[in-house]
Amino acid sequence: MASKNNNVEQERSREDSGFGTRATSTTARLIRSDGSFNVRKLNQSFESQLNIYHRLINMHWIRFGLFILLFYFLLNLLFAAIYYYIGVEHLEGISTNHGMNAFWEAFFFSSQTLTTVGYGKISPEGYLTSFVAALEALIGLMTFAIMTGLLYGRFSKPNPRIRYSERALIAPYLDITGFMFRMANEKTNQLMDVEVNIIFTRNEEVKGEIKRKYYTLPLERNKIKYMATDWTVVHPITTDSILFNETPESLEASDGEFMISVQATNDTMSDPVHSQKSYMYNELVWGAKFVPLLEAVNGEYRIDLSKVGKFELSSLT
């Protein structure tokens, strides 16, 4: 009876990042270098797959701009076709004597209705065209309402721009060595109550079966009040560290990966922000240390963001 509880306790104390023990592929990293998860979902519902809000919020600004332009063009094209189909004679004021095609006149009328400019040189006439124009103006307003929300969402989205060192280092630390990476906030706003969590994961053979294991690395300090400058996060490789006997070769053999997660409070809107990062075994440098960044010049402190990843070789003890 007691043995049952032992098994449960042992399983309970096993750490898990949420990927489980079956994620043992040596060709697939768990977190991509940019912080996104290397997982694809199959058979999402159409609505979930689309997830328009999520996509439009996270799309690059240039793509977002082009998307709006295209959407505007196509919507006007659609309404122009409808007006044209109903009959351009119901668009009072159309004058083909300027040499403009009636379809394009309908197109520009549509754009004037959709944006609610409504110059009025052209105006709808007859039930059907008037009705379509009334509908188009409503659709324009609704679309624009959605845009407003999207643009606000894009702007207010709490996306921290944390610049991580490209490499993590196995560096001298006090009189031992430590696993280290460095980061700094690229933006002008401030990050407060910054907390870091490092999960080291590798494949292990358990009773002849390859299983993925996870270990939270104890850090020199895992929380700072302000990240006003840069922060070198350190896991001291003491004798009881899971990394104590690791070598570049052993890490490669066990497909070692360091999953970093950072959370903080952004002071602009006092909102929580998150950031992920991952270092694979081949993104480590053994025997190097980061070059200091902080300088005091003319009564103010300065850090050079371009040097966040800068390190110099340094022999290990």
Next chain:
Amino acid sequence: MASKNNNVEQERSREDSGFGTRATSTTARLIRSDGSFNVRKLNQSFESQLNIYHRLINMHWIRFGLFILLFYFLLNLLFAAIYYYIGVEHLEGISTNHGMNAFWEAFFFSSQTLTTVGYGKISPEGYLTSFVAALEALIGLMTFAIMTGLLYGRFSKPNPRIRYSERALIAPYLDITGFMFRMANEKTNQLMDVEVNIIFTRNEEVKGEIKRKYYTLPLERNKIKYMATDWTVVHPITTDSILFNETPESLEASDGEFMISVQATNDTMSDPVHSQKSYMYNELVWGAKFVPLLEAVNGEYRIDLSKVGKFELSSLT
């Protein structure tokens, strides 16, 4: 004197989900299968009962669209009636020689005012009509402002789409059995710091009176850092588990229900999300286990969301 304190301490240690001991009906579940609470409030104040924002935010998109269309139509009808009542001769530019009814001309003028298109072919004339049109344009802008907010609220509403297994299982777990259900995030965004809480509730006879009792089930793990893949939540049925001697029959007799609550952080906007679920005694399968989901294909992991609820029969020890 000491006995008094004992009673207080005993009552204090009694768990309660918030439904209390009197919720003993065997025909009414506490949480519906979709996660909503099976409670109706009587004598709400009119304002609370209406709670327009809550309703419009949670309404299905199709109903929301129809609601807007209807609202737009009725508002224009109302203003058309007002303009008509004042006299259509005060709408300069109305031409009935196109065969259009003056009322509908007023209707379309109203729509052009409400949306602020204002083509100007028809324009108000005289104090009363001008005044009503000025008011209508303001109402249009305000309505539209509310729409903007509503649409933003709908989009940014943190509604997690967690797909739960349809059934909870009593499955083999290590060398004992466990109460299990499985879930996965249906959306493309990520859920972090996911925490699960299971309250098991049943009716018990206390001194000849039926009372509802609540027990928080200890879990194998109740929090994971990332829910990048699926998660099978397990309550190990150890010898000290409240479920240790339960059978399908005993659960039915005591009206057993498992109240699940999940909370997590959505990474799109770093906002907290909540989800509820409930399994009644008759939504359990005794002697079955979930089929694994995670696969590694071409350097990435995959999960098939359609198989979240898939299980196979498996004899219990």
Next chain:
Amino acid sequence: MASKNNNVEQERSREDSGFGTRATSTTARLIRSDGSFNVRKLNQSFESQLNIYHRLINMHWIRFGLFILLFYFLLNLLFAAIYYYIGVEHLEGISTNHGMNAFWEAFFFSSQTLTTVGYGKISPEGYLTSFVAALEALIGLMTFAIMTGLLYGRFSKPNPRIRYSERALIAPYLDITGFMFRMANEKTNQLMDVEVNIIFTRNEEVKGEIKRKYYTLPLERNKIKYMATDWTVVHPITTDSILFNETPESLEASDGEFMISVQATNDTMSDPVHSQKSYMYNELVWGAKFVPLLEAVNGEYRIDLSKVGKFELSSLT
């Protein structure tokens, strides 16, 4: 030396709600019955005193509507005066032959510009009028942008409507008595993770000086997972309770007040909500208990909100 630290430790263990020991007036309660603080600030900066956003967000809907109407009317009046002063001959299309006053024509032109309807029957002409009209349209858009934000803020403002019992009771509880009040969520949305805190405060004589003292009352339970139904919050008056020897007379003599604060998570937007309430010594009923609310009818539970405060007399032990 040791005595110094004793004093510090004693002061450190003294509880304080934030009002301090000097708030000893027997005519001024600390928290008003509606939950607001009974404190007026003098010499606020003009900007802080105005705090337009806070006011417009919290104003009653009817006052808010009237405020907008008045603002719209006055803004149009202002611009009408400007156009009139520049000269109505610069408003092309004004026709006084309908018997309308030129000033009011300018007023309606202003409203058409401010709302961006712009029918165009009247249009600006000349540099100055054109410039003012261009400015007015911008101001209209900006004002409207602010309105949109305000309306969204009003709607999305997390204002819980918790209905509190009008009276707090000293009621029989197990085999002793307890201080109790009851509350329920009036709205249709759900409150989760509801937490209650009661601070009892009274005047005490310390070394011949009247000082206000604060005591957090230990509760039967101070947190529930869901407030799906009603919740009777209980402070058991055990022998070590600060209320153990209190009588209606002693509470009045010491100006006793119970400061209630409730915090919870609203499930519509997963946002935190707060609510305050206060019971003065004369809002207590000694020897009464609340009438149960929860009923199961037709497979669902029901609570009658109008009975939240309903109690019946009941003798105390």
Next chain:
Amino acid sequence: MASKNNNVEQERSREDSGFGTRATSTTARLIRSDGSFNVRKLNQSFESQLNIYHRLINMHWIRFGLFILLFYFLLNLLFAAIYYYIGVEHLEGISTNHGMNAFWEAFFFSSQTLTTVGYGKISPEGYLTSFVAALEALIGLMTFAIMTGLLYGRFSKPNPRIRYSERALIAPYLDITGFMFRMANEKTNQLMDVEVNIIFTRNEEVKGEIKRKYYTLPLERNKIKYMATDWTVVHPITTDSILFNETPESLEASDGEFMISVQATNDTMSDPVHSQKSYMYNELVWGAKFVPLLEAVNGEYRIDLSKVGKFELSSLT
């Protein structure tokens, strides 16, 4: 081996605000008097440096208004130039017989298009001008959508206005002395769950090297439920306080600075707010105490905000 772990433990217990041990400049304070960090970032990416949203949200209202006016003027100028370049003959309705310059007519047409007023006296004609006008209306709507979001962001930004005493005091406290400062909420809204943290930092010589050290000061109380009135935050200078043997001279010599951080919940929107403040060694007054603020008048309490920093001299023990 044991010594290695000792070093690690010692380093782990060293406090750090996030500025690190190298911030030892005696001419540069860490936090400016207004609460901002005295750190400049070099080589920010263009996008991060710009950080338009952050800037526009935090800009002063007057500058923000001027920015919008300028932006509007320049955008209209640009489009006027485009219309002029295409040819003003494509702007139907332009009448130069009023003596207005065709360029300025184009400018005003542009403003009517951008704001979607669209009077229609002037309207675009021909493919190119019509196309540009259609684009301008879209740009106008998008710009306005961004404005709406910005204005909402500005209004809803949780910026607490905490008035701090200009000076921190070394004042009599019980039978010892204490480091104190006073603060009050300048706004009409309420701050709840207010928490204060004071880090004292100074330069220390460690093995012949100047390093910056950080010490969190234990407070009389570091959290209050409501900041309804004023709050004098006190660090009692007990015999084990880091300040016990400090003098004005020693603080100056070690470049002493007190970094204050306050966090609270704003009751208007239930959102978290943060505020920073710093007192340098030369912003301390030795031997003074704050003058009490709270008064009860006509059944309400009052505090005079202009006296938050008011102190009177008082000899220390």
